[in-house]
Amino acid sequence: VIETPRAVRWHDGAVRIIDQTLLPGEFREIDLVTVDEIDEAIRSLRVRGAPAIGVAAALGLVASLATHLALPPQHLCTRLAEHAERLRAARPTAVNLGWAIDRLLARAARAARHAPAASRELWEALRDEALAILEEDRAMCRRIGEHGAGLLRPGATVLTHCNAGALATAGIGTALAPIYVALERGVRVRVLVTETRPLLQGARLTAWELGRAGVEVTVITDGMAAAVMRDPGVDLVLVGADRIAASGDVANKIGTYGLAIAARHHGVPFYVAAPSSTLDLSCATGAEIPIEQRLPDEVRSGLGRLTTPADAAVLNPAFDVTPAALIAGIITERGIVRPQDVGLTSAERS
Numbered sequence: 001v002i003e004t005p006r007a008v009r010w011h012d013g014a015v016r017i018i019d020q021t022l023l024p025g026e027f028r029e030i031d032l033v034t035v036d037e038i039d040e041a042i043r044s045l046r047v048r049g050a051p052a053i054g055v056a057a058a059l060g061l062v063a064s065l066a067t068h069l070a071l072p073p074q075h076l077c078t079r080l081a082e083h084a085e086r087l088r089a090a091r092p093t094a095v096n097l098g099w100a101i102d103r104l105l106a107r108a109a110r111a112a113r114h115a116p117a118a119s120r121e122l123w124e125a126l127r128d129e130a131l132a133i134l135e136e137d138r139a140m141c142r143r144i145g146e147h148g149a150g151l152l153r154p155g156a157t158v159l160t161h162c163n164a165g166a167l168a169t170a171g172i173g174t175a176l177a178p179i180y181v182a183l184e185r186g187v188r189v190r191v192l193v194t195e196t197r198p199l200l201q202g203a204r205l206t207a208w209e210l211g212r213a214g215v216e217v218t219v220i221t222d223g224m225a226a227a228v229m230r231d232p233g234v235d236l237v238l239v240g241a242d243r244i245a246a247s248g249d250v251a252n253k254i255g256t257y258g259l260a261i262a263a264r265h266h267g268v269p270f271y272v273a274a275p276s277s278t279l280d281l282s283c284a285t286g287a288e289i290p291i292e293q294r295l296p297d298e299v300r301s302g303l304g305r306l307t308t309p310a311d312a313a314v315l316n317p318a319f320d321v322t323p324a325a326l327i328a329g330i331i332t333e334r335g336i337v338r339p340q341d342v343g344l345t346s347a348e349r350s
């Protein structure tokens with residue numbers, strides 16, 4: 001079994017994360033306890049990737065409440081609600097964040113309804129719920145890997161974008177999970193990784209984690225993707241998702257939509273890998289998915305030095321939406337489904 005980095009975990013009352021802003025130059029783990037620390041870490045992408053931020057927020061709510069156990073249970077619940085709304089606003093596109101927070105709020109509501117629990121009992125119930133979210137995410141990643149590995153032939157070339165690997169989840173990743181499972185089965189593929197401007201998650205994070213696992217990786221700039229799909233050829237595009245609408249439209253890192261168009265033009269199958277916690281059936285189509293707009297300076301000087309005139313007008317949407325029609329399949333923990341069937345139960349699919 002491949003050892004992958006643990007992006008987020010529970011450690012002695014704190015949320016322990018790998019500070020991803022420092023990678024690949026430095027590997028440093030940091031412990032987060034207060035709601036300010038957790039909010040800052042999510043906003044600044046120290047912890048990032050849709051499933052990982054959901055897990056970090058859930059564990060973060062628990063860690064941040066630990067110093068308030070002297071409060072009566074109703075007041076602890078008020079504090080929980082305040083912290084929850086604070087973290088929910090940290091990043092708007094990845095639905096896993098709100099999904100994980102809502103699970104903790106629902107757990108607190110259940111505990112309060114059944115027995116007027118003491119604050120410590122309530123806190124322990126929340127801690128167990130957050131740990132369950134983490135364990136479920138690990139299990140979903142593994143299942144996604146098992147379902148997706150069958151798409152990979154020995155020697156195939158896979159193109160991926162951004163980082164939907166171990167660093168983006170509590171487990172072995174989503175889009176990278178099939179690559180890890182294939183490797184465990186002795187199937188080696190070559191991976192082309194787009195740099196992923198402006199924050200370089202592909203170049204900094206995906207190249208690092210795949211390289212560490214012994215996968216052959218080639219980094220390309222974002223602008224090269226269409227050309228490499230034509231020559232020397234790409235067998236499959238495999239990306240993650242931040243939110244999937246009921247229609248099967250997929251929000252993912254900016255640049256994903258362009259890759260899907262190029263893949264269609266060159267006849268390359270385009271797959272998305274995501275756990276069910278990334279589905280948002282309350283969004284009928286991708287047009288309803290909120291797209292995070294980040295600060296212009298990430299584009300002007302994201303590489304640490306000014307790369308545009310200091311006052312250049314820039315756009316910086318962090319995500320785009322790929323229409324379902326361009327997607328060959330969505331790899332979920334339940335299997336590979338057509339995008340338009342992603343919201344259906346297995347009984348409803350035919």
Ligand code: MRU
Nearest residue numbers: 048049050164168174240241253
């Ligand atoms: O801005 P980021 O780095 O959080 O964006 C991450 C992505 O777009 C990932 O592809 C997505 O969250 C899926 S992660 C399993």
